[in-house]
Amino acid sequence: MKGQRMFFWFLSKPLILLRLKKAIVTIRSEINPILNRMIMRRNLLALILAIGGLNFAASAQTINSAKLDSFLNVLAANNKTMGSIAIAQNGKIVYQKAVGYADAGKQIAANTKTKYRIGSITKMFTGVIVMQLAEEGKLTVETTLDKFYPQMPNAGKITVAMMLSHRSGLHNFTNDPAYGGYMATPQTHEQLLSRMAAMAPDFEPGEKYAYCNTNFVLLGYIIEKITGKPYAEEIKERIVSKIGLADTYYGGKINVANSEALPYKYNGGWQEGPQTDMSIPAGAGAIESTPADLVKFADALFSGKLISNASLQKMMPVAESYGFAMGKSNLDDKIGYGHTGAIDAYRSILSYFPGDKVAVSYTANGGSISTEKIALDALRIYFNKPYALPVFAKPLALSSVDLDKYLGVYSSPGFPLKITFTKNNTTLMGTATGQAAIAFETTVKDVFTFEPAGIVIEFDTAKNQFTLKQNGNTTVFTKE
The missing domain is CATH 1.20.5 (Single alpha-helices involved in coiled-coils or other helix-helix interfaces)
Known part of the structure; x- marks a missing residue:
């Protein structure tokens, strides 16, 4: 079985x-x-x-929009600023706000589409185009100025790198006493070149750093010589159209109907200021833009959409505070890269913090507090750092007669400029030799301030003296 x-x-x-x-x-x-x-x-x-x-x-990253709003509203309510801000992270805008007026006379409020003259932030745009041309083999950073403008002093010894980093030694033409006489009048390239070439250099090329608008006007002209196109077209083709900036262009006379903000100074009320003719600043400061476009530009630059990483590294300052067309700023433990701007009554800042991929820009058409301080304080709120909203003391009510004891010409041994105090109704005005007059504010007896430049003036009328405090330096002046 x-x-x-x-x-x-x-x-x-x-x-x-x-x-x-x-x-x-x-x-x-x-x-x-x-x-x-x-x-x-x-x-x-x-x-x-x-x-x-x-x-x-x-x-x-919780954004305290209410506190940011309150911060800007407090500044505006105390007539400390008129302007617009944008903060972006990872290329996307996370906060925007505008305060004040585009046209104070007609009570036309500013908004986030209002455009402002951005002054020297233009230098970053110029620097980017120069680096693009270098990548295309059309020049190098070691190319010397005599290849383009041999009539300039020391042209054979001045390199593109020196101009980009303000180490050329060329005299800053906007510091020349004659500048105020023609700044509002259209100038040709030939006229400006003649003026700049006639100025004696301040030091030997490469010897040291000294901020100089002449460098970037020349770089803008060099861009035109190499490409055969106007600087305005190169900005549009190489940057604006390439990354989709909607409100950025080479400026002209301010047109409020085109959402452009007029410049103002505050003197008991907002008073319209003069306008530089935009044929003059060129590659050093002729662009108009919005904070929204500027943070987009910064993100594009640092994400490789405009130049290579190798070129970007050359632009970024390392040991010093200024590299190629770009400066460095600090927010506590964070390091940002960008530029500030100042032209007429306009002030601006653009800063990008690579560690957080955060960009901030604040543009202003009037005010006494620096745009850098406003932008960095706004970032403190954005990053949820401890920050108390500012409280402003009421200005002292002085009569025209009260100001008489401060008036006169003052000098100090070893200080290169004399300072003359005059008055405009009930406002004390100060003018350094060869420079424009500035309006001082006071909240304490015998003490006057000009916040945009961090200037504090303390008078001792019994001694016919005043003490100037700025950037940690103290200088005593005596009436002549």
């Missing part, structure tokens, strides 16, 4: 295997949908967790 059963087993094995295979197929057909649903649920759960993680990461 055993032998027969074994014989039957061997004879029946193919049939049994066939039945087993059919059973397995049936089981698989029933189990696979269950497994697939389990896998899909597991993937869905992972996706939900991932999205939740992203949402958590996105909301980890």
